[in-house]
Amino acid sequence: METPDPFDPDRIARELDWNLLRTFVVLAESRSITDAAARLRLAQPSVSAALKKLEDRLGRRLIDRAPGRYALTEAGRLLLREAVEIQGSVLRLSTLLRELTDEVQGHVRIALASHVVCPLLDRALGEFHAAHPRASVSIDVRPSADAIAEVLAKRASFAVCLVRSPNPRLEYRRLYREFFGLFCGPPHPLFGRANLTLDDLAGQTSVSFETDRLQDVLKPVTVMRAQAKMGEKITGMSSNLEEVRRMIVAGLGIGPLPVHVAARDVADGLLHQTPPYEDLPAIDVHVVWHPRAVRNRAEDLLLQGLLRMIEDVPMEARTYRG
Template identity: 55%
Template sequence: MRRPTTAEKIARDLDWNLLRVFLALAESRSVTEAAERLSLKQPSVSQALKRLEDRLGQRLIDRDPGHFALTPQGIALLDEARAAHAAVLRAALAVTEAGSEIAGEVVLALASHVVTPVLDRALHDFFPRHPKARLSIEILPSADALARVASHQASLAICLWSNPPGGLQSAVFYREFFGLFCGPGHPLFGRKGLGLADLAGHAAVSFQTDRLGDALSAVAHLRQQAGLTGPIGQSTHLEEVRRMVQAGLGIGPLPLHVAAEDVQAQRLWRLPPYEDPPAIDVHLAYAPKARRNRAEQAFLDHLHRVLADTPLSARIYGP
């Protein structure tokens, strides 16, 4: 009879609850926050981490006053713990959703600037027809949204497609165009006949992905062309970038169709360039080999039908 390997022994004896505690610690990076998230006392969280480290024979987290960091072993375990968590959820859902009706939870990871009637219509058409399907929407930076899909923590993502993890596929969901804007109180607000050179030397605010080589590389190039300084303020959320622009912190990029209402209400002022603004594609991202519950598969199929029935020309929001 073959003797079990060390890895098989660990898998046989490992308590899933210890992995659950480790996952909460790794994602919250705080014993206090992890305890609140798990509804446990802090000593229980610390003891669970110690038991897991003892069982694996590896230190997973370095913790000192003012310092919290995963060790290389902890980093290696994190993706596996996420995958195990997703597998446990799928197993529970598979048992409870064994009937013929479409049911289950759809976790939709969205970038903050996803504004399109195509998605609104898809949600309206799908979920009222399937009352046992549940929807959870998480607003995340695009890189994190893609990572959630790759680790099976999210059903699908609608976000920017930049340096995606392996194993994912995507389809263009819509195309948006970015412009530069300032808010009331800015010296350029309300001024007409401006050229790109008039922006030089003014401070900028922007998205954290507004970097050359990143998802908003075209926007970063525009900011450099305009000679803007900074950025002095950044956020992963469109609402906060818009807030900084309106508050007068600096000139910032926003999708033209998202900013249109604020421009009309004089809460924002469009700045040059007025022609050939940078185009950014927003993608539907999914893991083709993932095991999905019925609601996840049905909703993904529904989105593919919506995209097939709606030509890209009708999903372009721009000049």
Template identity: 65%
Template sequence: MASSSVPLDPDKLTRELDWNLLRTFIVLAHSTSITEAADRLRLKQPTVSSALKRLEERIGKRLINRSPGHFELTEAGHLLHKEAVEIQGSILRLGTLMRDISDEVRGHVEIAMASHVVCPLFDEALRAFHEAHPAATLSINISASKDALEAVMARRASMAVCLVRKRNPKLEYARLFREFFGLFCGPPHPLFGRKDLTKADLAGQSSVSFVTDRLEDALRPVTLMRAEADLEDRVVGTSANLEEVRRMIIAGLGVGPLPVHVVRRDLEDGLLWQLPPYDNLPEIDVHLVWNPKAKVNRAEMAMLEMLLGKIRMTPIENRTYA
């Protein structure tokens, strides 16, 4: 392998670097061993080891520190992985871009969305978009907010609708709506149906929540609300999907947080019971996120402009769901 002190020749790297090596490296970066990466790629282990060796020789840097029980990206490996993911996203979008050349009025919009987004403004934008561009197609893929943001960064998704904790300077953000979280329990829970409750009644109760319900993550205000309620420290069930958190609460696994406006029907139907606190509930902003450097088709541009136009024309008070 070349010494780290030898500067890379950009022209030589451009001529010799094989995309297949980068594709293999992306899988290696998400694996815990060469064996696991080989299984995921459906290749033999020596083939993957050889690909990694060739890539390290071309880059002139060690990319993965590997020894028995240890498999970790180096600093150079982290940097290459970040760039390789962006390259992969551009390649994946080539098919859509080529299609637009022959048929400019058509295009596909891929939206990465956090689970169970309830936002009338977004629904209205979908309706208006379809009426204005009936030849365009659209797909909505549900995932954790972190995964949705990664999809936009890698240009696998046209845009995302999700929670945001720390902003990436390479992406653009617009607040789509604001929601408020409360604490709820299901019919099997001993606190269900009681109207004389205070926060003290929640002390020591088991809880369920979202995987992002952590002090360092997007649902930090919800984490603080749970802490103030003095719920049991151990969270017995977690999910990135709102529907599954709701399922665990209704099933009686424990007390859990949900957006108040989303579960209004469940409250009316007797599936959920709201618990203290009832005032000063934590507010969470849901954002529209897009990659300004992504090459977009006409449908993607139209969808983004329609959403941004509705956001600009609608005061935040009318996009706040209490």
């Protein structure tokens, strides 16, 4: 008699229970089985039994459980990646079914990096609302890495953010390009001074973004600060542009901001640009979406409308130099 293949795709698809996958996602995001049981409002033996049942059906150990140790195995990490996607699709089913009407009235959830200033995006939102007034939009401001994670998990319709390294499971389209300069606030000794040179910045304290590192998405900004020979100590840091701006204005140090975003504060006397003034680092902001996500009509219309605008508007017109 032929031995059944424990990894037969048809058998796994036939026998795998969605509730087991849902339980596993909570287990993977918890610190222990006891913690997962509390979050699921189930007894600990029930959660342990569910995990064992899932491991038996898949023929793989998913969580390494030992005294003082609770960590996903390689198989567990792989399953979590797929289970999160499945969970996102399942959670969207009721929304899609509810929106089966002639009028577009769905909801669009955009994951947005902080302080995205882009007239093209504003125009796309305005035209979408004018055409579909019963549809709704929410904008969730997050660090770029978290915004992309929301798209991967199919919890966000699409993201507008910086991209460190493209994920092959997602689609990307460059929305606009911005240039970063260095700025200081009114309490800073360099504020308002003309004819500054890079030598004036040597040893000055700085404020910056959490992604301002050589191995991260704002690497060009890191290089610019290094060329200015500023002090290595960063006295203020945030993933949120508004908070970086707040610390610069308050005088905590010199910090990087997109030149076109800072222009109004410069005009209002809240910020002063310091060297360098030429060859400023360029940073691209992208639209990111999941090609395998099942989108409602509102999501699809807004995303496709934005992508059409990107195609129609030359890159030079989407390049903001300040």
